Amino acid sequence: MEPVKIGLLGLGTVGGGTVTVLTRNAGEIERRAGRGIEIARAAAREYRAESIRGIERIGQIGDDAFAVVEDPEIQVIVELIGGYSPAKELVLRAIALGKHVVTANKALIARHGNEIFAAARDQGVMVGFEAAVAGGIPIIKALREGLAANHIEWIAGIINGTGNFILTEMRDKGRDFADVLKEAQQRGYAEADPTFDVEGIDAAHKLTILGSLAFGIPLQFERCYTEGISGIQAQDVAYAAELGYRIKHLGIARRCPEGIELRVHPTLIPHRRLIANVDGVMNAVLVKGDAVGPTLYYGAGAGALPTASAVVADLVDVVRALTTDPTNRVPHLAFQPDELHDTAVLTMDQVETAYYLRLMALDEPGVMARIASILGDHGISIEAIQQKEPGEGETHVPLVMLTRRVREGRMNDALAQIEALETVQGSVVRIRLETLAG
Amino acid sequence: MEPVKIGLLGLGTVGGGTVTVLTRNAGEIERRAGRGIEIARAAAREYRAESIRGIERIGQIGDDAFAVVEDPEIQVIVELIGGYSPAKELVLRAIALGKHVVTANKALIARHGNEIFAAARDQGVMVGFEAAVAGGIPIIKALREGLAANHIEWIAGIINGTGNFILTEMRDKGRDFADVLKEAQQRGYAEADPTFDVEGIDAAHKLTILGSLAFGIPLQFERCYTEGISGIQAQDVAYAAELGYRIKHLGIARRCPEGIELRVHPTLIPHRRLIANVDGVMNAVLVKGDAVGPTLYYGAGAGALPTASAVVADLVDVVRALTTDPTNRVPHLAFQPDELHDTAVLTMDQVETAYYLRLMALDEPGVMARIASILGDHGISIEAIQQKEPGEGETHVPLVMLTRRVREGRMNDALAQIEALETVQGSVVRIRLETLAG
Numbered sequence: 001m002e003p004v005k006i007g008l009l010g011l012g013t014v015g016g017g018t019v020t021v022l023t024r025n026a027g028e029i030e031r032r033a034g035r036g037i038e039i040a041r042a043a044a045r046e047y048r049a050e051s052i053r054g055i056e057r058i059g060q061i062g063d064d065a066f067a068v069v070e071d072p073e074i075q076v077i078v079e080l081i082g083g084y085s086p087a088k089e090l091v092l093r094a095i096a097l098g099k100h101v102v103t104a105n106k107a108l109i110a111r112h113g114n115e116i117f118a119a120a121r122d123q124g125v126m127v128g129f130e131a132a133v134a135g136g137i138p139i140i141k142a143l144r145e146g147l148a149a150n151h152i153e154w155i156a157g158i159i160n161g162t163g164n165f166i167l168t169e170m171r172d173k174g175r176d177f178a179d180v181l182k183e184a185q186q187r188g189y190a191e192a193d194p195t196f197d198v199e200g201i202d203a204a205h206k207l208t209i210l211g212s213l214a215f216g217i218p219l220q221f222e223r224c225y226t227e228g229i230s231g232i233q234a235q236d237v238a239y240a241a242e243l244g245y246r247i248k249h250l251g252i253a254r255r256c257p258e259g260i261e262l263r264v265h266p267t268l269i270p271h272r273r274l275i276a277n278v279d280g281v282m283n284a285v286l287v288k289g290d291a292v293g294p295t296l297y298y299g300a301g302a303g304a305l306p307t308a309s310a311v312v313a314d315l316v317d318v319v320r321a322l323t324t325d326p327t328n329r330v331p332h333l334a335f336q337p338d339e340l341h342d343t344a345v346l347t348m349d350q351v352e353t354a355y356y357l358r359l360m361a362l363d364e365p366g367v368m369a370r371i372a373s374i375l376g377d378h379g380i381s382i383e384a385i386q387q388k389e390p391g392e393g394e395t396h397v398p399l400v401m402l403t404r405r406v407r408e409g410r411m412n413d414a415l416a417q418i419e420a421l422e423t424v425q426g427s428v429v430r431i432r433l434e435t436l437a438g
Numbered sequence: 439m440e441p442v443k444i445g446l447l448g449l450g451t452v453g454g455g456t457v458t459v460l461t462r463n464a465g466e467i468e469r470r471a472g473r474g475i476e477i478a479r480a481a482a483r484e485y486r487a488e489s490i491r492g493i494e495r496i497g498q499i500g501d502d503a504f505a506v507v508e509d510p511e512i513q514v515i516v517e518l519i520g521g522y523s524p525a526k527e528l529v530l531r532a533i534a535l536g537k538h539v540v541t542a543n544k545a546l547i548a549r550h551g552n553e554i555f556a557a558a559r560d561q562g563v564m565v566g567f568e569a570a571v572a573g574g575i576p577i578i579k580a581l582r583e584g585l586a587a588n589h590i591e592w593i594a595g596i597i598n599g600t601g602n603f604i605l606t607e608m609r610d611k612g613r614d615f616a617d618v619l620k621e622a623q624q625r626g627y628a629e630a631d632p633t634f635d636v637e638g639i640d641a642a643h644k645l646t647i648l649g650s651l652a653f654g655i656p657l658q659f660e661r662c663y664t665e666g667i668s669g670i671q672a673q674d675v676a677y678a679a680e681l682g683y684r685i686k687h688l689g690i691a692r693r694c695p696e697g698i699e700l701r702v703h704p705t706l707i708p709h710r711r712l713i714a715n716v717d718g719v720m721n722a723v724l725v726k727g728d729a730v731g732p733t734l735y736y737g738a739g740a741g742a743l744p745t746a747s748a749v750v751a752d753l754v755d756v757v758r759a760l761t762t763d764p765t766n767r768v769p770h771l772a773f774q775p776d777e778l779h780d781t782a783v784l785t786m787d788q789v790e791t792a793y794y795l796r797l798m799a800l801d802e803p804g805v806m807a808r809i810a811s812i813l814g815d816h817g818i819s820i821e822a823i824q825q826k827e828p829g830e831g832e833t834h835v836p837l838v839m840l841t842r843r844v845r846e847g848r849m850n851d852a853l854a855q856i857e858a859l860e861t862v863q864g865s866v867v868r869i870r871l872e873t874l875a876g
Contacts, residue, residue: 260782270873299730313584350696
């Protein structure tokens with residue numbers, strides 16, 4: 001089947017990331033969507049070609065975004081320019097021409113979403129905006145579909161990575177706001193003009209969208225209360241910690257008997273809550289539904305590839321809708337049935353993991369060295385080793401070890417040799433260890 | 439438009455929960471789905487009518503599940519019996535009759551999913567199974583749709599609440615496995631025969647499904663390695679903690695150059711990872727995609743209403759597909775456009791929240807009492823109060839307070855009076871506080 005032809009507006013951070021993801025994962029995306037995605041045209045005022053992997057796959061690059069929108073070959077417009085204008089005009093024109101739209105533009109949706117969605121409805125086209133809130137976290141899909149059974153009671157989100165990075169550094173290192181902001185700007189986490197991030201405007205755009213999805217109200221950004229973190233002082237961060245709280249910049253949408261609360265402000269939350277432990281530039285959204293209870297969605301809220309992940313997910317949604325009959329829209333096992341690969345499932349002998357080991361060894365010189373040497377002979381590196389105190393009158397002591405990653409088959413061989421030692425009592429307790437590092 | 443008529447097989451925990459959710463949230467679900475859902479028939483061997491809210495909404499209740507499946511009025515079969523047989527025969531018969539199916543049956547999908555999905559594909563019907571993995575967490579939708587742009591590298595999940603409750607209690611209280619298991623059984627978290635939960639079979643069913651969705655491989659439960667937690671000893675939990683780790687019963691699916699790892703076993707993970715802090719009966723799934731990076735999905739993995747939340751989400755998916763044209767399947771703002779309500783957005787004066795307050799007060803008798811009395815006059819309860827040490831040669835000391843929830847308008851009035859006191863220096867620092875309690 002012919003690939004779906006898309007037109008890309010903007011080749012900045014997210015635009016470049018979208019090209020990279022569509023290139024790098026083209027095969028896998030097609031196995032899922034049932035059809036390829038071709039970037040037929042792109043428009044950008046300026047871009048750094050050398051930093052965009054896959055740029056050679058773009059059919060044609062120009063600087064006229066309206067020309068891309070008007071191109072009758074293009075079925076889907078991906079708007080990654082940002083800002084209100086000309087993004088709004090481009091999106092409305094694409095819709096008028098009967099094209100589907102995918103956008104990452106939270107400001108545009110928060111301010112003009114009601115108008116845009118009404119136009120899309122009239123034209124029977126889709127407008128995807130998963131990337132507009134919390135980057136790569138599929139929170140819009142969760143709210144619109146995954147939690148559709150629930151009466152949503154409230155939402156609380158860390159939905160601005162820059163602000164969360166600043167508050168995390170202030171807490172971890174006792175630093176001042178101004179000091180950390182400067183570092184964030186140097187590291188590229190904060191813009192030269194950080195107002196949108198630190199004063200909560202960016203978060204308010206996103207909260208406006210979440211509030212509508214949760215409560216079935218029109219988008220009304222102008223009614224969202226917004227208070228930034230620039231007034232937070234190091235001593236308040238410290239006092240809050242003493243009391244068992246952390247300060248986070250939260251967007252909160254809550255349903256009350258009298259109406260809806262929509263507010264972005266610094267907030268103390270108990271340090272044992274999972275969301276209180278979301279640190280650095282990461283985002284998380286906590287949603288309380290009456291049936292499901294609290295659920296939390298965590299991930300990268302910004303950045304080229306995470307945001308592109310959401311843009312391309314919306315594209316797959318559009319492609320699936322254009323390609324299959326409605327009841328086969330999403331394949332049962334995510335990939336199209338004829339695209340399932342019979343990749344081997346490994347036996348445990350072949351699996352590589354790290355280990356926690358505990359054994360009872362004779363409390364004598366040379367015993368630990370002998371055990372370490374058996375592990376070494378099997379290519380197993382020891383990360384940590386602790387000999388515990390012997391019990392009253394005991395001749396053997398517990399020896400606890402952490403190892404680096406190794407094939408389980410090798411570990412089994414090594415453990416058989418260790419258990420055969422006369423100086424080792426009983427069998428070795430072995431629990432696998434995973435760092436789950438990103 | 440006529441409601442969609444569904445037939446419910448099973449009125450146990452999840453079946454009862456599904457009736458309750460469909461009853462309690464009927465209005466909101468219809469506003470989202472665009473059409474009502476009618477439980478035209480149900481079949482159950484035995485059930486406790488008095489404990490099922492909304493049971494009177496079921497058109498007809500009998501004990502013959504096949505009769506429900508055969509009923510030509512029924513468009514969607516909801517299978518909540520569990521186990522392999524007759525669930526498999528019922529589901530296959532429903533598919534053969536061209537009916538859509540929603541099921542929470544992880545064992546059935548893990549063992550017979552390949553056959554069931556092939557039949558569904560031939561008949562052009564949908565089989566929803568969101569409830570089969572991690573209860574109310576929409577992890578299947580996230581993997582199949584939300585993360586469709588990604589090359590998934592690995593998944594690690596706490597996908598059995600019983601096991602996680604036991605390990606959490608063992609760590610928090612230094613208790614033994616057998617001791618905690620007994621309590622879990624008394625509290626209804628664990629079955630009389632706990633084998634499925636504590637030996638990892640239930641988790642292996644779920645991991646089999648997650649692995650297929652992530653990597654595009656057929657379901658192959660028999661190749662999933664399964665090791666339970668019944669051998670975990672209290673001393674290993676303690677030693678792991680000393681080394682900075684927690685032991686969790688993880689399901690891990692990983693893509694390696696040689697093939698796919700599918701394994702369920704106790705695992706040490708660094709205590710600072712978010713997933714290491716998922717405690718009690720809660721579930722969480724951590725997914726690492728090449729574009730999005732790590733994302734985490736957290737919530738209740740079992741229970742009547744959380745599981746029903748996923749069952750009904752699948753029903754809404756089916757209803758939307760049956761009702762609208764594909765491009766309008768999901769309304770942009772979750773609710774059908776003519777179902778948006780213009781609920782008032784509250785001003786901050788109307789918002790109720792708790793507060794952290796800090797002020798500089800004269801270090802003299804009676805000052806704190808005066809402040810407390812102003813707060814009391816405005817109906818503001820003090821939760822905690824701390825007077826800090828004065829700085830060298832300072833006459834004023836920092837006073838830190840936490841309050842209970844109160845309308846912001848009242849707080850503003852109280853703060854104006856406090857700031858007007860001669861004994862208080864400068865303005866009061868005020869940061870809102872939310873407990874985010876479930």
